[in-house]
Amino acid sequence: MTATDPAIEVSGLTKSYGDHTVLDGVDLTVPTGTVYALLGPNGAGKTTIVNILATLLAPGDGEIRVAGFDVRREPAGVRAAIGVTGQFSAIDELLTGAENLRLMADLAHLDRARATTAVTVMLERFDLARAADRRAQTYSGGEKRRLDLAMTLIARPRLIFLDEPTAGLDPRSRRDLWAIVREQVTGGVTVLLTTQYLEEADQLADRIGVLDGGRLVAEGTAAQLKRRVPGGHVSVQFTDAAGLAAAAAAHPAATADAEALTLQVPGDGSIAGLRRVLDGLDDDDVAGLTVSSADLDDVFLALTGRAAEAPAAEEIPA
Amino acid sequence: MSATYTVRDSATMLRRNLLHIRRYPSLSIMLVAQPILFLLLFVYVFGGTLGAGLPGQQGGGDRGDYLVFITPGILFMTVTSVALGTAISTATDMTTGIIARFRTMNIARVSVLTGHVLGAVIRTGFAVVIVTAFAFLLGFRSDADPLRWLGAIGLLLLIAFSLTWLTVGMGLAADSVETASNTPLFLVILPFVSSAFVPTDAMPAGLRQFAEYQPFTPMINTLRALVTGAATDSDRWLAIGWCVAIALLGYLWSRRLFLRVPAT
Numbered sequence: 001m002t003a004t005d006p007a008i009e010v011s012g013l014t015k016s017y018g019d020h021t022v023l024d025g026v027d028l029t030v031p032t033g034t035v036y037a038l039l040g041p042n043g044a045g046k047t048t049i050v051n052i053l054a055t056l057l058a059p060g061d062g063e064i065r066v067a068g069f070d071v072r073r074e075p076a077g078v079r080a081a082i083g084v085t086g087q088f089s090a091i092d093e094l095l096t097g098a099e100n101l102r103l104m105a106d107l108a109h110l111d112r113a114r115a116t117t118a119v120t121v122m123l124e125r126f127d128l129a130r131a132a133d134r135r136a137q138t139y140s141g142g143e144k145r146r147l148d149l150a151m152t153l154i155a156r157p158r159l160i161f162l163d164e165p166t167a168g169l170d171p172r173s174r175r176d177l178w179a180i181v182r183e184q185v186t187g188g189v190t191v192l193l194t195t196q197y198l199e200e201a202d203q204l205a206d207r208i209g210v211l212d213g214g215r216l217v218a219e220g221t222a223a224q225l226k227r228r229v230p231g232g233h234v235s236v237q238f239t240d241a242a243g244l245a246a247a248a249a250a251h252p253a254a255t256a257d258a259e260a261l262t263l264q265v266p267g268d269g270s271i272a273g274l275r276r277v278l279d280g281l282d283d284d285d286v287a288g289l290t291v292s293s294a295d296l297d298d299v300f301l302a303l304t305g306r307a308a309e310a311p312a313a314e315e316i317p318a
Numbered sequence: 319m320s321a322t323y324t325v326r327d328s329a330t331m332l333r334r335n336l337l338h339i340r341r342y343p344s345l346s347i348m349l350v351a352q353p354i355l356f357l358l359l360f361v362y363v364f365g366g367t368l369g370a371g372l373p374g375q376q377g378g379g380d381r382g383d384y385l386v387f388i389t390p391g392i393l394f395m396t397v398t399s400v401a402l403g404t405a406i407s408t409a410t411d412m413t414t415g416i417i418a419r420f421r422t423m424n425i426a427r428v429s430v431l432t433g434h435v436l437g438a439v440i441r442t443g444f445a446v447v448i449v450t451a452f453a454f455l456l457g458f459r460s461d462a463d464p465l466r467w468l469g470a471i472g473l474l475l476l477i478a479f480s481l482t483w484l485t486v487g488m489g490l491a492a493d494s495v496e497t498a499s500n501t502p503l504f505l506v507i508l509p510f511v512s513s514a515f516v517p518t519d520a521m522p523a524g525l526r527q528f529a530e531y532q533p534f535t536p537m538i539n540t541l542r543a544l545v546t547g548a549a550t551d552s553d554r555w556l557a558i559g560w561c562v563a564i565a566l567l568g569y570l571w572s573r574r575l576f577l578r579v580p581a582t
Binding site: 017054055056057058075076079080082083084086088089090091092093094095099103106107108109135151152155 | 323326327330333334337338341342414415416418419420421422423424425579580581582
């Protein structure tokens with residue numbers, strides 16, 4: 001594989017369990033040294049794609065090459081190039097953090113001296129030095145995730161798969177993890193990550209693919225995708241019904257909730273748009289104000305054209 | 319995958335399993351307690367009566383003779399007890415996330431299983447030493463020379479090796495840890511229909527034939543000959559043959575179960 005070959009090449013990938021279609025013809029190309037994010041709700045098929053690319057699951061139809069190797073015929077070549085951190089922690093809970101890392105270093109066939117050095121370096125880098133001799137079952141969620149990622153990276157894979165790497169993490173741990181991923185990319189590693197958070201894809205990815213019902217419904221840079229999405233919304237809470245009614249009349253595109261005395265005005269993400277909303281409001285009438293940027297629901301709604309009363313998640317096959 | 323890597327990966331996985339055994343001692347204690355309980359039960363509750371029925375003793379034997387008769391059978395049950403535990407620990411291991419990680423790594427993947435088997439053989443070694451010491455404590459004495467004891471230990475480890483490959487397969491085939499603890503139960507039942515607790519001659523026809531021809535009987539007979547210092551007969555080749563056959567079958571089955579890339 002030369003540096004210009006794509007790290008991942010997928011065309012026409014399908015997968016079904018009986019009559020239940022999980023992947024319905026996915027085409028995907030990830031150039032070497034870039035970050036690609038698969039964005040989608042639960043059940044969209046993100047994990048299925050990762051498992052197939054990681055040789056954990058047999059594909060249906062389609063051509064799939066990872067690091068230049070065919071996943072069906074040359075799985076050993078694929079495995080030699082990749083590292084995987086899944087949603088469920090892939091650590092040995094009965095072993096200590098240091099023992100877990102040593103296990104991985106030995107399985108990567110590092111010699112004794114290099115293995116010892118690598119374990120120490122990883123414990124430091126992932127802020128696990130103090131927890132090194134504790135059993136992994138006593139680790140916090142953040143520590144487990146860091147150990148998990150350290151175990152993936154100790155073998156220095158050229159291509160890493162991160163399946164919802166920050167699900168369930170607090171904001172600080174999430175930021176730490178993003179920093180580690182960026183550092184890897186600087187070192188020339190290719191990353192395929194799946195996420196439910198637009199912000200995460202936005203922060204990390206060069207390209208984002210939106211997955212819906214086993215199909216890529218949109219693909220592009222974060223900026224390109226956001227241009228196709230309304231810029232979130234401004235939510236205003238009023239003190240009385242009269243104030244609400246007046247504001248609702250001024251903003252025909254907004255949705256009013258008479259019960260909760262709130263008005264949701266679609267925004268375009270610009271300051272000018274926000275100012276237009278604020279200009280029409282009287283301070284005495286307003287009890288509260290929230291500005292929401294576009295989230296996955298907004299992206300999803302805009303891209304699939306699915307109406308709000310039919311929640312996206314329920315229509316996606318599990 | 320080169321042979322060097324296969325050996326190295328197996329050693330790494332063995333180290334992992336030995337750590338598991340050390341970190342989770344209650345399972346080992348339970349596995350050793352079972353044959354010891356059987357020994358106590360059979361010697362002190364049934365031993366007086368069963369000893370009297372032993373052939374080859376003038377006017378029948380006593381409790382002490384029965385202890386000598388049953389000790390090899392109990393050592394055999396020590397092996398099956400640990401093998402049963404290995405089905406459970408293999409099934410439990412398969413539910414953990416690290417197994418998926420191993421599957422995505424460029425390693426000799428069967429070493430995950432080899433680690434379980436070798437770990438179980440070492441665990442069996444310790445269990446056998448404890449149970450043997452316990453038998454001596456109860457009054458077991460033997461004329462066997464060190465060479466015979468060495469032979470007995472070798473045979474026990476060979477039996478452990480073969481039965482464990484079988485139970486690792488059961489652990490892999492089981493859809494839950496509960497199932498994995500049930501399927502190998504025949505390993506606990508079968509010794510009762512063998513020469514472990516009573517001479518097969520005492521059984522009615524049909525049952526006797528079954529007991530004589532089932533794989534555990536030649537193993538137990540050979541073990542008994544070695545441990546009591548008697549001469550071994552053709553049973554020893556039958557015992558070794560069964561061990562090799564069961565090990566090979568268990569290995570191929572386990573390997574197939576573990577290496578297939580699941581379609582679901």
